[in-house]
Amino acid sequence: MQRLFVTADSIAGDSILIEGSDAIHISRSLRMAAGDRITVCDMQKHEYVCEISGFTKDTVSLTIIERRDNDTEPPFRAVLYQALPKGDKLDMIVQKAVELGVTEIVPFISERCISRPDRKSASGKIERMRRIAREAAMQCGRGIIPEIRSVISFSEAVRDASAGAAGAAGVAGVNNGDCADANANAGGNVFSFICYEGDGTLPLGRLLRTEDGKHYDEYRFLIGAEGGFSLSEVEEAVNNGLTCVGLGSRILRCETASLYVLSALSYECELR
DSSP states (O other): OOEEEOOGGGEETTEEEEEHHHHHIIIIISOOOTTOEEEEEOSSSEEEEEEEEEEOSSEEEEEEEEEEEOOOSOSSEEEEEEEOOSTTHHHHHHHHHHHTTOSEEEEEEOTTOSOOOOHHHHHHHHHHHHHHHHHHHHHHTOSSOOEEOOOEEHHHHHHHHHTTOOOOOOSTTOOGGGHHHHHHHOOTTEEEEEEOOSSSOEEGGGTSBOTTSOBOSEEEEEEOOTTOOOHHHHHHHHHTTOEEEEOOSSOOOHHHHHHHHHHHHHIIIIIO
8 A cells, every 4th residue: 555654734633635746646656546545654653544535736635544553663762873975875774774663864974984075965965865764664664754864073973872871881901791781881771882893892782682681762873984983983982971882703884784783673672
């Protein structure tokens, strides 16, 4: 069944009014007719099965025939802080991250970023990513459209990720025995970490749950661009309370690492 998102103010009683590009897509591209059914989501995890009741030149009127809660959202929030990669890699990262359950994506510029768009170019890139996120959310049945935030600096990303959370471990000299302390020190019910391929990291798989075996309400994680993070950046993140986390013995491409983490979260919190 065709699916689309609307804002809450488009819903009035048992009626929904579709306007703009969505209305044009329904009537002209899909060539849907009165009586055809469509699923509408209000971006607040509520879904409505509707019948098309009428058309005008620029609108489509729907009648709600069933209301239900969306059940596709993961039981946690996942905020991905992604250093800008070169080329169109970010488009793929956004699409697949949305499919894997990300809640927000925050692009940032790190020391080793090759891509450094000016304000105008960055604005255009963000708008394209928002379109990709919307299309991916519609395709995979999400209950929300994940937010794509504006490009920020590395230091801003670290401060944002550390707000309301506490990490645990430094960089050099950390051993696996520190994992219990890392979990114990994760602040509130938010776990924030930076993914790093160097020495002195803690294994991701042993950090995704609290000491009593429960998953966190929110995970925030930083992924580098090509070349990863510099040691000084990792130290800055750790000094601000983030945990330094490793993703195994293999070095992953930047477009793989974020999806690897989201897959691990899904396994730990949804599939086990």
